[in-house]
Amino acid sequence: MNTDRKLAILADAAKYDASCASSGTGKRNSVGGRGIGSTEGSGICHSYAPDGRCISLLKILMTNFCQYDCLYCVNRVTSNVPRARFTVDEVVQLTLDFYRRNCIEGLFLSSGIIQSPDYTMEQVVEVARVLREVHDFRGYIHLKTIPDASPELLQRAGRYADRLSINVELPTVQGLEALAPEKDGAAIRRSMARLRVHIDDAKDAKREAAQTHVMSMPQSRPRRAVAPMFAPAGQSTQMIVGADATDDRTILSASANLYGAFKLRRVYYSAFSPIPDASSALPLAAPPMVREHRLYQADWLMRFYGFTHDEIVPPSTAGAPGMLSLDVDPKLAWALAHRDRFPVDLNTAPREMLLRVPGLGVKTVERLLVARRVRRVRSADLGRLHVPLKKVMPFVVVADHRPGRALDAGDFAARFAPAPVQASLFSA
Incomplete structure (x- = not known):
């Protein structure tokens, strides 16, 4: 299979992941002839999901082969879809070629699980390492990490990526057990906790390095402190909305807990899209897209306007099922x-x-x-x-x-x- 065909399959397979914003990272560029790429400026390619959402590229999977059978996922092991797999070098060259053409601002890389979580994570991290260390790529890199991968691989990923993300997939443990029984909700949260510790440690080290430099050179202008980088744009996650009967009040409660426990930069909400040959456990129709929009508005109220999750949506009653109004914000x-x-x-x-x-x-x-x-x-x-x-x-x-x-x-x-x-x- 040639690279163009692989790109068509693996870019299409990645379009359902909404968490690809490049905000929050440090400013780096190739001004002065040093390195390749930038985290600033424009030049973003886009893809469109079937429901009309605009999603930024270069956003691809290493492979859409997957040993898991999550019922809501088009790439599940029992799904009848064309399969493809990139090598590390192919992803690296695609990223550089698209960037040189000013089509993208960086790379969003995820993958299906092949052989083992550690093997898959090694491939994903190797792409970022080659871009950074071999090609001096200074653009934005967002890696979708594998929850069951070893802590050492998660730590390596943070050295090269601007942002890391681990999808909680569904708002509740019960929903995850019903629709993705092979995934471990506790393991997902353990990995999130490890990432938070590494991010906090990197910030503390940077702060200490800056203070030490200022104290050691009181008569001169201090230079920017040099400290080990670890995912400076933080971590994020994504929830699928409408794949089960979870109401909006429960979804916002789960988001508030994630923000508080793991200091997430963003929780992304992705309206469930029906997939071919879907399980009878899934709804036949997608939820209204305005529901996803209302959840983002409510999320903004929690993050910037001082609202708590339990006052945005009233408690569920017989006449009110704990849902956000679709008519008004x-x-x-x-x-x-x-x-x-x-x-x-x-x-x-x-x-x-x-x-x-x-x-x-x-x-x-x-x-x-x-x-x-x-x-x-x-x-x-x-x-x-x-x-x-x-x-x-x-x-x-x-x-x-x-x-x-x-x-x-x-x-x-x-x-x-x-x-x-x-x-x-x-x-x-």
Whole structure:
């Protein structure tokens, strides 16, 4: 099989993994004729999943052969799909060729499990080692690590990769046991814990090296400290949404635990896509894509807006199954459910409450805090900050505006519902 055919198969096999952002790593480039590649700038190729999601490349698998039989995975051992396998040198040359053509910003590399977790992980790490040490590649590298691989291989991976990730696959242990019985949820979390320890140790070593350098050279300008690198962009994971009956409240609870226990940079949510010859244990249809979008919005509220996971989605009851609203975003849904907290006076309210006003982002809140030190905020100031006034004004008080009794109106929530879409004459 030629390289083009392998690339077609293994790039297509990798498109279901959403965790390929290059944010968070250090800045490196080849300016001055040193090395190849950069973690900055543009030049990203894209692939599209069947449900329309845009996914960055060069994103490939070493191989889509796999000895596991995870029911939700198109590459499972019993799946009837074309198979291919790259050598280490082929992945290295593809990465360099695509980068020289300005098609990509780096490499996202994962793999099916062949022979053993250690053997597979050795192949993945060797690609990163050759790129870094032989070709002085300075672009971004994200490696998908194998949970059951030895700690020594995980440690080696962190020396060459900007980011490492281990997929928890499903939000609950019960879901993993039902749909991927060969995978060990405890082993996945042990590997995450090891990565956190290595990342924390590398940060501590860098901090100590910087302090030592400054103290030893007090009369000169200190140079950047040199310390062993270990995955400077941290670690991430991915959950499949909609492959089982887990509700959104449980998903967000699992994400909050992962953020707290392992200091993850991101939890990615991937809406389940039906696969050929699927098991009867899987749903026949994909969940609505807006559900994935709402989970990302809720995740943002936990990470940047001070919300806790248990207040974003109400507890499950007979009439409410613990799901995010698909009609309005989670922040607006929370505000509508807590009208007694509003309106908020933008000239006196603390930062924590300003962040809960629908339509106000983190940067806008920071600008408001600076502006109100000088004078009282007015409606025109909000317009200059380009906030969505229709969404914001019913929830705030400013020097020249009060919303009156709008929040008490019985049809207030209906004003934010999406407009009905006219049915086509040719719709089924």
